[in-house]
Amino acid sequence: MTRAVMVMFDTLNRRFLPPYGAEGIHAPNFTRLAERTVRFANCYAGSMPCMPARREIHTGRYNFLHRSWGPLEPFDDSTPQLLSESGVYTHLVTDHQHYWEDGGATYHNRYDTYELFRGQEGDPWKGHVRDPEMPPKVSRRAGKTVRQDRINRSYYPTEDLYPQTRTVSAGLEFIRTNAAEDSWFLQIECFDPHEPFVSYPRHRRWYREDGVDTGAEFDWPDYARVAEEPAAIEQARDEYRALLTMCDTSLGRVLDAFDELNLWEDTLLIVCTDHGLLLGERGWWGKNVQPWYDENIHTPLFVWDPRTARTGESVDHLVQTVDFGPTLLEYFGIERPSDMQGIPMGPTLAATAPARETGLFGSFGGHVSITDGRYVYMRACATDANEPLFEHTLMPTHMATRFAPEELRDAELVAPFSFTKGVPVLRAPARAGANPADFGTLLFDLLTDPDQRTPLVDDRLERKMATLLVEQLRAADAPSSQYERLGLPETGEVGEAHLLAARQAPRAREAAAALPTRERVARDAPGLLAPLGDLPAEAFDDPVVARRAPMLADPAFRRDHADASVYDLALTHPMITADALEAVGDVVRRTPARA
Structure with a gap:
């Protein structure tokens, strides 16, 4: 038999996991998982944040160079659909509410069947005309999403009603229903431990006395600089830890099913995430505003492949989110489409050769970064204007809205890219959510500076990393506007004139000050x-x-x-x-x- 299960947690910070060295975290099932799988020490996300990462899983391609958060495009390959068309039954269970927003509405329909569980974050789920009572809180968050979240919480007072619990239960139901069947892929995708950090007393007790907070609530930090007192910072981290402990409990239920049904014999297991989260490190909460530092982009990954049966090992091979889709196709013996850039991890697990030499990552209009596993180069824009920047799409929607008419008035149809299957795309002027010029270009050596505290100014090394970056831009068929925005050559070699780290070092130092x-x-x-x-x-x-x-x-x-x-x-x-x-x-x- 050939089956596969992917368990995906959103916002899983590897630095809070015991298998990656975390202390003081109650997560026995992640430890148990590491003992049964191969743990990847150098897994990096790619296109950020949530739905761009999922587009990578489907397409096996980086997408942040061409457009922002959005649906699958008409020309996109989709791994679940390719599996289904080849006779592999695909099923998705998830409480990730972005799937049923404008910017995610084409993903879940690529599976044969799917179950969606409502109520996470500000999911517009239950309708209350009267405003809910709001508890005292540390966060300055306000507005429609916060109001709806408070309403949603009133519908899961106990753990069994919580969306994460229901999602995992549905996944286990699929496993038990189809335990004797061949050729299926199950994706159990939990929104947690994404904020808000909602958990229950039995999880909080590991970190807070009696598992109950009697003061101001702080389970949903602002995406902002840290201005809270140390006690409040630790409170928010404890809320994240508690939710992670709840995720660990859910993971344990899946591992129990693998043990009970002996799925280890013939079922691939991938446990992964899309990105991490800053929890007060570097003086910031959250993500998206700042560069994609190690806490956010360097992700945990655990893989069990029954063909190699390697357990309890850690490998240093560099892998990325774009490799997940190709890994599934290779496992089921399905040929990868030529447009996929990802590399299957199966052969990597079966041998000692690394799958890839570099990993590209970033978000639309932000830093464009590359790592070779030791050095990380975060390339900012060449000027403060952070221009030119264009959306390239045939699906003009943002996360939860359509493009406004004024965003499309200057749009034009332009020639196809190499991966759009001969289809022209709409090019529309765009603005980034954050300006990388505020932080400058950064270069780090993870061997000597794993916490990325001391940016390097080294022209020779920067030129090497910038050359690797340009090679990846060309391989991804990046639009010409990206080269101009970043001050990099679309053709020819990277020269001294293209280097930015020394020029932007004063900005980088100033941005790092609390x-x-x-x-x-x-x-x-x-x-x-x-x-x-x-x-x-x-x-x-x-x-x-x-x-x-x-x-x-x-x-x-x-x-x-x-x-x-x-x-x-x-x-x-x-x-x-x-x-x-x-x-x-x-x-x-x-x-x-x-x-």
């Missing part, structure tokens, strides 16, 4: 905590403001953010660094207050 605490700002520059609308407009006419925080010099921006303070804006806008905040504080302090 903001002062709110208490210090209240003492030294209280005007930075006042709403923008209450501050004298003359302060923002000062050339220092225009130079150090140009967004504050824009009257329209100040009108749109009149209720926010400069400090609050600095938490979410990396352009306003600690040095810039101090400079703006000096200007505000010396500007006469309004009469």
Whole structure:
């Protein structure tokens, strides 16, 4: 028999897993998993974040160079569909709500059957006209998604009703129903431990006394700089740990089924994630705003292949998310489409040769990064404008909305790419969600600096890594606009003129500095905590403001953010660094207050 199971957890940070060296985490089933599988020490995600990663699993191609978050395109190969067309039954169980939003609605339909479990995060699930009661909380998050999340939580007061539990139960039902059948692939995909970090007392007890928090809730950090006190930071991490422990319990249920039904004999098992999460490290919460540091992009991966039956081993081979789809096709003996860039991991497990020499990763309009397993090169844009940038798509939707008409007014149909099967695509001007210029180009040596604290300035090494990056851009048939945005050659060799690390090093150093605490700002520059609308407009006419925080010099921006303070804006806008905040504080302090 030939069967396969993929268990995918969203936002699984490898640094919180015991098999990867974490301490103080109750996750016995991840330890048990590592004893039965091969643990990959050098797995990297590729296209970020959630749905771009899933598009990689389907297509075996990087996609962040051509478009942002969106559905499968009409020209995309889909691994589950290819399996199905070759006689392998495919089934998806998931509580990942992005599948039924505008930007994910073409993925689950590629499986033969699927079960979707509602209620995670702000999933528009249960309808309440009256606003729910909101508990005191540390996070500044507000709005429609937070309101809906609070409503959703009221429908799973006990663990058996929780979406993760129901998802895994459905997966186990499929396994038991089809245990005697051949040729099937099951994907058990859990949204957890993605935020909000909802768990139950029996999981929290490992980290918080009695498993109950009596103070302000902090299970959903803002995607922002850290401004909380150490106790609050640890509270949020404990909430993540508790949810991870709940995920470990679910993983144990799957492993129990493998033991009971002896699926180890003939069933491939892949346990993976899409990305990690910053939990206060580097002075940040979350992802997307900052470069894709190790905590977010260097992911856990466990694989059991019954053909090689390797257990309890760790391998250093470099692999990526784009390799998952090709791995499944190879396992079932199905030929890979020529457009797939991913490399099957099966032959890698059967031999000692590495599958790939480099791994490409990034998000649309952000840093474009590459690693060879030792060095990581994060290439920022060549200028602060971060342009040109275009969406290339035939499915103009964002995460939860369609493209607005104004986004399409200047769109045009352009020639096919090598992987669009002769189909032209729509090219539309785009804007990135974050500007990599705020952090600069970064180069790290993971052997001597595994926590990526000391960026290197080494022209010879940068040229080598930039050359590897250009090779991958060309292999991916990246649009010409990406080369121009990044300041890299579309043809020819990388030269001294293309290097950015030394030129952008001052920006990188400034971006790495932590903001002062709110208490210090209240003492030294209280005007930075006042709403923008209450501050004298003359302060923002000062050339220092225009130079150090140009967004504050824009009257329209100040009108749109009149209720926010400069400090609050600095938490979410990396352009306003600690040095810039101090400079703006000096200007505000010396500007006469309004009469």
